[in-house]
Amino acid sequence: MANRKRSIQMKFWVTEEEKRLIDEKMKQLPTQRYGAYLRKMAIDGYIIHTDMSNLKEMNKTLFSIGRNINQIAKKLNAGGPAYKADMDEIRERLDQIWQLQRRILSSQR
Numbered sequence: 062m063a064n065r066k067r068s069i070q071m072k073f074w075v076t077e078e079e080k081r082l083i084d085e086k087m088k089q090l091p092t093q094r095y096g097a098y099l100r101k102m103a104i105d106g107y108i109i110h111t112d113m114s115n116l117k118e119m120n121k122t123l124f125s126i127g128r129n130i131n132q133i134a135k136k137l138n139a140g141g142p143a144y145k146a147d148m149d150e151i152r153e154r155l156d157q158i159w160q161l162q163r164r165i166l167s168s169q170r
Contacts, residue, residue, distance in 0.1 A: 115168065119161040126154040 075083065087098050133147050 115161060115165045119158060119165070122154060122157050122161065126151060126158070129154070 083095075083098075087093075087095075090098060092098050092101075129147065129151055133143060133151075137143055
């Protein structure tokens with residue numbers, strides 16, 4: 062064993078579901094050996110990281126608008142007046158959404 066090309070052994074644990082997924086992906090390649098497959102994926106595999114901060118900000122804004130619309134709807138259903146300030150706030154928030162969407166779309170080019 063002293064003449065091994067690869068002298069460092071690595072071990073890790075997986076769940077049954079993870080093992081099943083690894084087996085399924087291995088079937089797509091011509092290898093039957095876990096070591097060869099896992100080594101190839103660890104060295105040449107892709108890591109995809111997506112920045113979701115803009116989407117989180119947009120979701121927060123959408124939630125806020127939805128809350129405001131619900132408050133206005135409750136007020137109107139109870140026979141209360143709709144205030145111009147409420148409508149202005151909704152328009153302002155919608156404008157924020159459009160700006161966020163433009164920023165998200167332009168950052169993905």
